[in-house]
Amino acid sequence: xxxxxxxxxxxxxxxxxxxxxxxxxxxxxxxxxxxxxxxxxxxxxxxxxxxxxxxxxxxxxxxxxxxxxxxxxxxxxxxxxxxxxxxxxxxxxxxxxxxxxxxxxxxxxxxxxxxxxxxxxxxxxxxxxxxxxxxxxxxxxxxxxxxxxxxxxxxxxxxxxxxxxxxxxxxxxxxxxxxxxxxxxxxxxxxxxxxxxxxxxxxxxxxxxxxxxxxxxxxxxxxxxxxxxxxxxxxxxxxxxxxxxxxxxxxxxxxxxxxxxxxxxxxxxxxxxxxxxxxxx
Numbered sequence: 385x386x387x388x389x390x391x392x393x394x395x396x397x398x399x400x401x402x403x404x405x406x407x408x409x410x411x412x413x414x415x416x417x418x419x420x421x422x423x424x425x426x427x428x429x430x431x432x433x434x435x436x437x438x439x440x441x442x443x444x445x446x447x448x449x450x451x452x453x454x455x456x457x458x459x460x461x462x463x464x465x466x467x468x469x470x471x472x473x474x475x476x477x478x479x480x481x482x483x484x485x486x487x488x489x490x491x492x493x494x495x496x497x498x499x500x501x502x503x504x505x506x507x508x509x510x511x512x513x514x515x516x517x518x519x520x521x522x523x524x525x526x527x528x529x530x531x532x533x534x535x536x537x538x539x540x541x542x543x544x545x546x547x548x549x550x551x552x553x554x555x556x557x558x559x560x561x562x563x564x565x566x567x568x569x570x571x572x573x574x575x576x577x578x579x580x581x582x583x584x585x586x587x588x589x590x591x592x593x594x595x596x597x598x599x600x601x602x603x604x605x606x607x608x609x610x611x612x613x614x615x616x617x618x619x620x621x622x623x624x625x626x627x628x629x630x631x632x633x634x635x636x637x638x639x640x641x642x643x644x645x646x647x648x649x650x651x652x653x654x655x656x657x658x659x660x661x662x663x664x665x
Contacts (some may be wrong), residue, residue: 405522406435408606410617411530413440413567414467416590417447417500419456421600424621425589426460432604432617438519440567441467441532443512444500445480446590446639448629454508466515467532467568468539473501474512483539486653495636503633520561524607526580529561533568542566542585544573545658552577563612565605570594570651571659572601572616580610587616592646594655594663598623599646 410429415422429437439462444450457464466474468481480497484490504512517538519530534540535555542552552575555564563582571594572587587593587601599618606613627643638649647664655663 403520403522403527405524407524407608408432408434408604409436409438409523410434410602410604411438411440411565411584411586412462412589412602413572413586414442414445414469414570414588414590415439415453416442416445416588417450417453418590418600418621418626419447419449419452420621420623420626421589421619422453422456425600425602425617425619426456426462428617428619429602429604430460434604437462438530438565439464440530440565440586441465441515442469442567442588442590443467444473444504445469445496446635447626447643448633448635450500450504451508454511463519464515465519465530465532466512466517466538469497469500470512470515471517471538472497473504473509474515476509481539483533483541484651484654489651489653492636492638492650496639499633499635523563523605523612525609526562526582526607526612527560528563528565529559530565533566535559535561535564539568541569541654542583543569543656543659544571544575544585546656547583549575549577552583553581555583556581562610572603574603574614574616576612580612582612582614584614589619591642591648594646594648594659596646596664598644 472480482493532538570588574584586603589600599620604615623643627640630640
C-alpha cells in the first residue's frame with residue numbers, strides 16, 4: 385500500500401487541469417523517525433477541522449526505528465512528498481544530501497544516515513521511490529506549492545533572518561505560485577512578502593526548535609479568499625520514552641539530549657547568527 389499522494393511531479397488535480405482545493409490544512413515538517421510526535425500530531429490535527437494532512441518529507445533521520453512512521457502516515461491519509469533523506473534512501477545514495485558544511489555536523493549526519501538506511505525496510509524504500517518532489521493545490525483562491533527545502537532545490541535552507549523578500553518573490557514568480565510551503569531547516573516561521581503571497585516554513589515534528597522546549601511544531605494553515613492565517617501548533621508527546629528508544633538503538637547521546645532538553649547539540653554550524661543566538665550552544 386502506498387501513500388495517497390498526487391501524480392508524480394506534484395500535479396494533484398480534482399479533474400482535467402483542475403487543482404484540488406482546500407480551505408484549511410495541517411502540514412508537518414521533517415518527521416526524523418519521531419513516530420511518537422507524529423502520532424500525537426495526527427491526533428491533534430484530527431480535532432482541528434482540517435480538510436487534509438500533508439508531510440513535507442524527511443521521514444527518517446535522527447530518531448529510532450524509521451519504519452514506525454509509515455503505517456501512521458498511511459492510516460491517517462497524509463499526503464507526503466520527498467525530502468532529501470527520502471531521496472537518498474530511495475536511490476541508495478552514500479549520504480543524506482543534508483547540505484551541511486561543518487565536519488562535525490557531517491559526521492553526525494553520516495551516523496544518522498547509515499542507521500536510517502540500514503533500519504528502513506526494502507518495502508518502505510520502494511514507497512519512498514514513489515513520492516513526488518512537490519505537490520500543488522489551491523488553498524482558498526491561492527496557488528500553493530509544497531516542497532521540502534525550496535522550489536529550486538530540495539536541500540536549500542531558507543532562514544528567517546537571511547532570506548530577503550525579493551528572493552522569495554522571485555521563487556514565487558519562477559514557480560508560478562502564491563504560497564510556498566517548506567521545511568528542511570527545522571525552525572518554523574512565516575512571512576507575507578507581497579500582498580497575498582506567502583512563504584511558510586512549517587517547522588519539524590522530529591525534534592524541538594532549539595528553544596529549550598521539548599514540544600515540537602506543525603502548522604495549521606487556513607485561507608479565506610486571498611487572506612492566509614498560519615497557526616504554529618505545539619505538540620507534546622512522550623519524549624522521555626522516545627529518548628529511551630534512541631538509547632536502545634545506540635544512537636548518539638547528543639541526539640538524545642536534544643530530545644530531552646529542547647536544545648540542539650548538533651547541526652549548529654549551519655545556523656545563521658541570529659538563529660544560533662537563540663539556542664544554548
